[in-house]
Amino acid sequence: MKPSTNHIYPVIWHNNSVSLIDQTRLPKEYTFVEIRRSEDMARAIKTMIVRGAPAIGVAAAYGIYLGAREISTSDRHEFLQHLDQVAQLLRSTRPTAVNLFWAISRMIKAAYETLGTVEEIKQTLFQTAQAINAEDLQTCQAIGDNGLTVLPTTPEKLTLLTHCNAGALATAGYGTALGVVRSAWREGRLERLFADETRPRLQGAKLTTWECVQEGIPVTLITDNMAAHCMKQGLIHAVVVGADRIAANGDTANKIGTYSVAIAAIAHNIPFFVAAPLSTVDFELADGSQIPIEEREPTEIYQVGDTILTPAGVDFYNPAFDVTPAELITAIITENGAIAPHELAKSQLKQVSKSVKINQTM
Numbered sequence: 497m498k499p500s501t502n503h504i505y506p507v508i509w510h511n512n513s514v515s516l517i518d519q520t521r522l523p524k525e526y527t528f529v530e531i532r533r534s535e536d537m538a539r540a541i542k543t544m545i546v547r548g549a550p551a552i553g554v555a556a557a558y559g560i561y562l563g564a565r566e567i568s569t570s571d572r573h574e575f576l577q578h579l580d581q582v583a584q585l586l587r588s589t590r591p592t593a594v595n596l597f598w599a600i601s602r603m604i605k606a607a608y609e610t611l612g613t614v615e616e617i618k619q620t621l622f623q624t625a626q627a628i629n630a631e632d633l634q635t636c637q638a639i640g641d642n643g644l645t646v647l648p649t650t651p652e653k654l655t656l657l658t659h660c661n662a663g664a665l666a667t668a669g670y671g672t673a674l675g676v677v678r679s680a681w682r683e684g685r686l687e688r689l690f691a692d693e694t695r696p697r698l699q700g701a702k703l704t705t706w707e708c709v710q711e712g713i714p715v716t717l718i719t720d721n722m723a724a725h726c727m728k729q730g731l732i733h734a735v736v737v738g739a740d741r742i743a744a745n746g747d748t749a750n751k752i753g754t755y756s757v758a759i760a761a762i763a764h765n766i767p768f769f770v771a772a773p774l775s776t777v778d779f780e781l782a783d784g785s786q787i788p789i790e791e792r793e794p795t796e797i798y799q800v801g802d803t804i805l806t807p808a809g810v811d812f813y814n815p816a817f818d819v820t821p822a823e824l825i826t827a828i829i830t831e832n833g834a835i836a837p838h839e840l841a842k843s844q845l846k847q848v849s850k851s852v853k854i855n856q857t858m
């Protein structure tokens with residue numbers, strides 16, 4: 497099956513279950529996995545069938561609904577107790593992307609705030625999951641278009657560099673960093689995208705290039721250690737990456753290797769942008785040192801396919817994310833516009849005052 501242009505949706509509600517694009521099989525095979533139970537959703541998140549911060553959030557939201565559907569009691573208190581266990585299971589899948597925790601909290605809050613029967617709570621949960629999915633798609637489109645306001649204006653057509661996959665596959669659709677790339681391409685402002693391969697799981701090589709090929713966006717794959725060299729040669733005009741969690745001071749966790757790209761960008765006077773929804777900002781964390789960093793299996797680094805690369809007796813360290821300090825980030829591109837990292841806290845205040853206004857008019 498070939499996805500139609502601009503319509504790559506990694507998480508779809510279909511036939512009373514969730515269809516996930518199996519991202520572990522791309523680009524070789526474009527297949528879907530059908531998920532009917534919350535436990536299977538937790539496994540799909542952990543094994544990275546679905547991955548990317550916003551997509552994990554959307555998948556977990558549906559996971560909560562699937563879990564709710566499995567609970568047979570009509571006693572409200574008992575139902576909510578079981579639902580908390582489902583939430584706990586889903587929370588335990590991946591620690592870094594805050595969108596997972598954000599989406600689960602929003603679902604659980606919706607359940608507790610629904611005063612009707614258990615059936616009515618289930619209905620609310622379904623609607624909330626659908627809303628999280630739909631909102632993320634709109635948010636990404638806004639992020640993409642907001643990116644156009646901060647990209648360099650010369651040359652007329654830019655060459656951008658990205659790391660990992662922050663595309664449609666990593667969100668409800670369209671993407672964050674790749675959303676900016678898509679919008680730039682649509683407006684005739686993109687010459688080409690350079691994609692870092694992104695060791696060890698190769699999201700850049702396997703997923704970002706795949707998305708670009710679907711849409712005819714010219715893409716050049718480089719290995720991670722080539723980025724600084726390409727910058728020095730004047731091949732890159734700006735860097736755009738996604739985020740898994742942004743602390744209140746703008747420090748940003750993203751796929752391992754992002755930090756080195758940021759250092760290389762600053763050394764070559766190249767703007768470095770983070771594109772992310774505001775749901776990726778964790779205002780409870782003062783700075784990036786508090787962001788939990790996932791460590792994954794060493795097989796990811798010592799094995800390629802069936803081939804083991806190393807001799808026996810080697811130790812391994814496989815952190816899946818790193819933290820780029822706020823001072824290396826030119827701007828954070830959100831659905832509300834591009835924000836200087838040190839202005840993030842103020843943007844939270846603006847959001848709060850907006851919601852107060854809405855509440856007052858209700």
Ligand code: MRU
Binds near residue numbers: 660666737739
């Ligand atoms: O381990 P992954 O593939 O889930 O990591 C994905 C990333 O680091 C993305 O850049 C990030 O989640 C942003 S996705 C819009």
